[in-house]
Structure formats: C-alpha cells, structure tokens
Amino acid sequence: MEHIVSVQFDYYLGLIVLFPLLGAIINGVAGPKLPRRFVHWIGCSAIGLSFVFTALSVHGLYLNAHEGDHGPVYGSIVYDAYQWIYSGGMELDIAFILDPLSAVMLLVITGVGLLIHIYSVGYMKEESGVWRYFCYLNLFCFAMLMLVLGKNMLVTFIGWEGVGLCSYLLIGYWYEDDSNAIAGQKAFIVNRVGDFAFLGGLFLLFYQAGTFDYVELYQYATTAETARLLAPVALPAAILIFIGCTGKSAQIPLYTWLPDAMAGPTPVSALIHAATMVTAGVFLIARLHFLFTFNPTIGYVVATIGTLTAFFAATIAVVQNDIKKVLAYSTISQLGYMFMAVGVGAFTAGIFHLMTHAFFKALLFLGSGSVIHAMGGTQDIREMGGLKEWMPYTEKTFLIACLAISGFPLFAGFFSKDLILWNALTNVHILSVPEAASSATIATLINSTSPVIESGGAVDVTTWASAFHWGFYLMGVLTAGLTAFYMFRLYFLTFRGECRADEETREHLHESPPSMTLPLCALAFLSLFGGWTGWPHFIPKGVPKWLGFGGHGHGGHGAPEYLDWMLGFEHWLDEAFVLSTSHRFAPLFGSHPYTQELIATSVSVAVALSGIGAAWAIYLKNPGLPKEIADSVRGLYDVLMNKYYVDEVYNRVFVQGSVKIGSFMHTFDEVVIDGVLVDGLAWFVEQLGKILRHLQSGNVQRYATYIVLGIVLFALAIRYYQYF
C-alpha cells in the first residue's frame, strides 16, 4: 500500500469513473428525446468502456509488479484528478488509487455491471421511460467506482452516499406504487442511521490522525509513535465505521431494508443489492484493515455480528415463499460470511467470497428475473414448479448458481466459503507495528483484556476467544447446511416437480430473449470457474510438480513449490494486507494447518450435501411433507415466517417513537416557535416600525445628518474601542 507505482496511464482511473457519469448525464438530460435503442447503447457502452479501461489498468498494474520478499509486489497506481479542499493543514484531493484490492472490486463492478446492463435491455423491454432506469444505473456505477477507487475516505464517502441515493432511486423506480416508494424510503432512512455513525468514525479518525488519506492513515497506524496516539480512538472509530458498514451491507441490526429493497427491478437487485453496493461494507473494512486489526476486540465484534447475521438470515430464508425474498435473505446471510471472514482477519478470504458471491448471486437474481419475466410478474414460488420444461437455459444456469452458493465442490462458492470457515476456526489477526512497539505493547496499551496472548513469540488465544472461534465455525457450518437446503428448496419448487401455475400463465411461459440468457451463461461460467484461483491450500501442495502446468515457487530457497495459479487470488491480495500478519493457532486435531483445512472443508462439504439431500427429500420426493413439518412446529414456523418480528419491533420502538417525538415537536413548534418567536417577532417589528416610521421624513438633510452621525459614531467606536 505504501509503494506507489508511477505509470503513463494513470489517467485511466479517471476515465473509468468518468464514462458512467457521462452516460448518466447524457441519458438523464437527453434521454427522453432519444430513441430507445440509443438509450440502451449509451448505458451499456458507458459501463463497457469503463470495463475496458479497468482491464487495461489492472493489466498495467500486474505488469508493473516487482519481486518482493514474499512474492510479487504490485504496489498501487494513484491518479490525482482534482484539488478539492485546501484549507489550513488539510489537503483533500479527488484522488483515485488502484491497488490489488480495488482492482478486484473494479473488475467485479464493471464486469458484472456490464452483464447486468445488457440483461436489463431485455428485461426492461416493456417499460416506458427506460432512460431514467439507465441513467440511475450508470449513476450507480459511477458512485460505486468512486467508493472503490477513492484514495481518501471522503471520496469514498461521496461514493458511499451516491450508491445509497441510487439504491433509493432504483428501489422506488416504479414509484407509482406507494409500497415501492416506501421501500425506497426505508432503505434510505435505515442507511442514514449507519451513515451517521460512519461519518462520526470518519471524523474521529481525522481528529486523531489529521488525514483522510488511506495511505497516510495506514502509515499512521503502522508507525510505532503514532500508533500509540491512535490506540485510544481506534476502538470507537472502528465500531462507528462498522455500524456504517452494517447499514450499507445489511447486517444485524440494520438489515431490515434489504428484503424490502426487492421492490426494485430485478437486475437492480442483482447489481446493487447482491453483487456490489451491499458489499461496500466488506470492502471498507478490508480497506481499513489496519484499523480493524489494530485492536483484536474489534475483530471479534465484527465476526460475531457477521456470524449471527449469517445464521439468522439463513433461518428466515428457509420459509420464505417469495423468490426474491429468499435470495435477499440469502444475500444477507452470505454477507454475514464475509463479515465473519474480515472479522477474524481473513481479508483475502472475505474479498474472495465477495467476488464469487457477486458472480453466483447476480446469476441467481438474474435467473429469478428471467423466471419472473416469464411468469408475468409472479414471484411466489408456490405458484411455480416444473419450469425446467420451458426455460432450459435459465434452469441450467440457476442450478449452477445453486451448486455454487451451496459450496458443492469445484464450484465457486466451495472455494471461498471453505476458506472462510477454515480461517474462522484458526485465524487470529493482529497488526504488526514494526520495531519499537511490538504488537504485545500495543495490545497492552489498548486493552489489558485482549483476547490475544503473546507468549514467547507464539500467539495464543484466551479460552473465551477460543470459544468464539468454535462458535464462528460451527454456526458457519450450520449456515452452510441451511444455505444448501433453502437454495435447493427454491430450485426444486421453481424448476422441478409439477407446474402449479394456472392455464393462462402456463401458455405465456417462454424462455427469455438472448440479451437475457447470454449474461446468464457468462455468469454461469464465472460461477463455475471463478473460484479456481483459490484452491484449498492442501491441493496445490499435493499436485506433483512434474504434472507441470507451469507452476513455480515464489521467493528464494526452501519456498514451497506449488502451482501458481491455483492460489492466484491469495497472492494477488496478500501484499495488500501484508503488514497485518496472520497468526494461526491450533484448535483442531491435526497440528499442520493444511490438515485442519482438509478436515474443515470435508465437514462443510458433507453438511452442504446433506442440506441438498434434505431439500430433495422434502420438496421433490414428498411434496406433502413441508406442510406437515410446518404444522408440527407451528410456533417456530410462524416466528421464521415473520422474520423474528424484527420489523414489528423496530416499527413499535423506533418508528412509533419518532412519530411520538415528532408530534411533540410539532406542538412545540406551533406554540413556542411559531407562536412566541415568529409571531412575537413580527409583532415586535411592527410596533418598532410604527415608532421608527417618523424617521423616514423624506428630508434629504435629515438623512445626511443620520449618515454623518453614523460615521461619527463609528469613528468614535474605533477611536475609543479599548475603553469599552
């Protein structure tokens, strides 16, 4: 992160951001007058050009690597677009930074974004005023790219607010329907709560470190002298920023907006509420990894919230009947996984899962969009079934995505999810501050009850911390089983079995046009092979070198020999998080970490397979069984069906509460503000005016006298001000 590469093409970073903005402006200004085809072309080519330049600059970043101690060092490319605020000691630029972390995000945003733009052309075919849609979509891409590329926290914040705005606009895209508009407002307001905390954390950091710049903050946190200064604010600042992340990424307690956000068009759900925007929180924590590993307590908070969210969202998803609601809760659950990963310090795993999740969750949403399109707007899976017959492409790609999210071996989700689970069990992360202050000093500085114990160079964890790690792992495995179960419940109910749709709908059933199926196929390809850059560590080690597909070891003598590309993702990102060194402890039976990985992976695969099997047994084999089960545990079923009554509680406490406060404020406003202050002031001015009216004689000389008197009084004041 410190190493900045200077290159010829740094302005590409500006172009990446510029194209979607231009697309949004053109469509927003001239859209209503343009033919429909032009609107499509502008929207898609804006994000397409962005994708091209992203690819070029990431390739450039790759070529600029040089060999470091732990493998290639990619450094970062910085582009200063505009001098924004220069005030006192603060120098704030609109500056962009491209490093391996933002490169991954950029490729996901522009790549998946491009596919979804193309898909939207087909999906929104029957809509009028589609220019508004593409304008918002491009604007969203612009904001998201700002968020990801920002070199300082304020640029990120612009993007952060921008994506929130676009999310609001797109959820309420069909604003003629009140419930859609209300869902948009709910998303916006819940996000405000998080953003407020985020701003607080941001200012706290600025107050202490005096900078918004990530690189400078990083140096501040990793230099011994300044790290000591940062220690007191690190925990509150990180917690506040994390609250912001829970808002944007739909974690407990601010997740309630995401299921309602499904009111928007399905491609929007795919792009914003699955692939990109909701992952912003994960990205931000990875960006600020030096802050979140500064104090181990923060990590445990993040991981606990993530784990709880993952589990509870999965249980809710099991009973939902709306195809998009299931996917929404599934998204929340998967985001919980990512937070679990970044919480235990496995940033690479978290970002890896972010990427694979973007592929298969976008695919799932687009597939569901295809289904909804074919069903003429119906979203209830109880009215579907047997759609395989009519929609072969959608069905196959949907199946691939379901396998991927369930963690079926060799599919994308398998690699990333198992990496997370293994890390959740064994990983402890603390920031290593060089030389003068060892991590132990920092740890004692921060918190005497730190969960991390450093004894003679080896890292150990306390008993309660160990319990937390077991908790993360077991809940994670359980969630993996639930995920497999509800995804295949969705798949079986939708595509297999008998068709439960009525005659009219059934006649209308059709496969979607190529503009929709082609993105599906592309995403299916990515869901299949997107994870192949991050194999479990024991596999590359086990492949004999003589098989020889060009593998070679990094580093010097004695470095492990393995197939390079099989751990490509990890190597790409390792350098970004290199200073927050990872420590593994050994809670499992085997002493070697890779043995532990093997065990952890086997367990979760077995659980996932049994989840799939249970779904098959319950929903496909015995169609009557679900009702029986639901009846036998009616209480639990109702709780899950009503999403643990969280919305009701929030409604009672926060919404009604603020309504009460609001009505009190209204009375206060009427009586005190309006009555006493406003009307009273008006009355006072009127009376004063009646007196002062006599001064307005129209006599120039009087006016002249007043002027001179004023000047004289002023002069007197200046002359004798020291006596007042």
Next chain:
Amino acid sequence: MSWQPTLAHYLILAAGTFSIGLIGVMVRRNALILFMCIELMLNSVNLTFITFSQYRVDLDGQIFGFIVMAVAAAEAAVGLAIVLHIFRQNRSVNVDEVTELQQ
C-alpha cells in the same frame, strides 16, 4: 501652542472650516448655500492635503489638491444644473420641499 504656525495650526484650521461646512450641509435649506458649504468642505480637505505636502516636501499632496479642484468644478457645474432643474419644477430651491424620497 506657539504663535508660530505649525502643522497642527493648519490642520486644526482645516478641521474647523470642515466642521462649519458640515453644519451648513446639514442645517441650511437653500440648495445653493448647501452647495457652497460642500465647496467649503472640499477646500478644507484641500488645505489638509497641501499642508501635508509642504510638511513632507512631497508634491503628491498638491497634485491631489489640483485634482480635487477639478472635480469640484465638475460637481459645481452639474450640481447647479440640478438646482436649476429643481427650481423649474418646484419654484423653490429649498431641499426640504423636495421630498419625493418619502413616497
């Protein structure tokens, strides 16, 4: 205060005539005399300029005086034209009868 004129003498004389002119501007109702008082004030300022010019052996002050005279001439010409115009309209040159500002 000595009998010999010094800087202070000239300046206080200028301040005095300026104040008299100021009173005239604020008190006299005849527009013509009002103008005369303005000329008086301009002259007082001129005197200050020239006093300092002599005091500092710096001709800038006299140049300023010269410029002030020219401006005063222009101002008198336009001002008297306005007085003439007012007289034609009101049959009077008393400024307190010119109260269009009140409306």
Next chain:
Amino acid sequence: MGVWEPLFFWLFAVGAVATSVGVLFIKNPLYAALSLIGDFLCFAGLYVLLSAHFLAVTQVLVYTGAIMILFVFIIMLLNLNEQELGERQFRLHHILAYLTAGIVFALAVSAIAPLVDQQQVATERQRVQQQAQNADGDEASEGFRVESPVPGLYAAVNEPAINRDFRAQIQSWEDGTATPADEKYRTYDPDRSFEVPPVLRASEAQAQGGTSSMFGTVEPISILLVNRFVVPFELIAVLLLAAIFGAVVIAKKRL
C-alpha cells in the same frame, strides 16, 4: 523665523473662519456667495504660505474666478425673493447636526494634537541641541545628525552636516538640472525616511533666502502631472467633459 509668516497666517486663518461662519449664517444667497469668495481668497493666501504657489493661483482662477461666478450667475438668474427663500426655521435635527459637527471637530483635534506634542518637541529640540554643543571638535566640523522620535522634526543638524548630506541635491535643484519631483520619482525608494532637511521646509527656506524656491511652482507640478499622474490627469479631462454634457442636458428646459 520672520514675523510675516505668523502675521499672515493668523490674518488668513481668522478670515477663513469668519467668512465660513458667514456662509453658514447669512440668509441671502448672494451675500453668502460673496462671503465664500472671501473665504476662498483666504485659502489661496494660506496656500501661498504653504509654498503651494501654483495651487494658490489656481484657487483664485478656478474657484473664485469660475465656480463662484457660476454661483453668482445662478443666484441672479433665479432671483429668489423673500418668500421663495422661505423662513428660517429651527428644526429638532439641527441640534443633532451641531452636535455631530462638534464631535467631528473634537475628534479631528484629538487626533491632531498628539501629532505635534509641543512639549515633546521642545524637550527633543533641547536634547539634540545639547548633544550638538557637547560634540567634539572633529565631529562638529564634519557635521553630525541626531535621530529623533518626533516625526518630521529634524534633529539639530549643523551646517556641515547639511552640506555633506544634501548639498549636491540642493545644488542640482538650484542649477535647474533636477527638480524635487525628479529626485523623488526617478529614484523612488519606498524605504526613504520621513526626515526632511529644514532648509527645504518652505518656512525656513524663506528665512534663508529662498533656497528651495522651486517647490510648489508650475514646473515640478507640471512634470508630475504629465508623468506619474498622467492617467488621473486624463481622467479629469474626461470627467470635465462628462460634467459639461451633464450640466447641459440637465439644465435644458425639457429633459
């Protein structure tokens, strides 16, 4: 110090104040105008005392000769009668006016008085004279200067010092090879001190036989006007032209 300068100063000063008060209180505009003419003549006299010869002449020509004549013309043209002049009325704001003008005057005096603190000047003068008397023979013959905190008061400077520091300059002015303006603006130096050799002060120059007779005459002023101040000079021309047009247009019977 001659007796003439104070004499004329007090003559003109009393004349100026008296005629000003006349302008203020005389009711008939014609007499007021005449009083103002007297006032301007007194001012012209004061300008002469201040060695502003050119301005004194201009004052008589422009103010007395042109502007006041214009006033008198207008007064005669309007030919105001008693009734049109109106009653002299006392208004409440007149008190305010007198008060305000009084404060202005008091403020001005209070600002001017400490500027030349006679007490300080006297003690300073005494101090430097003492120092000059105590000077050694060598030093005295070469001339020496004593710095003084009183602005403009040039400390006791003996003849040799003046000769040493300023002879060449004064000589060039007397020869006509240079003018004061020349010296100041050709080699303009913002750091130049405020000190002025006493021989160059008009009052003392007079006593010493008109050493700096060039100061305030047409030549240096004209040089300045067409060099350093050429832009304001041209702007005055434009202003006067505009004033002529304005006066003609406004004074026309119908606008």
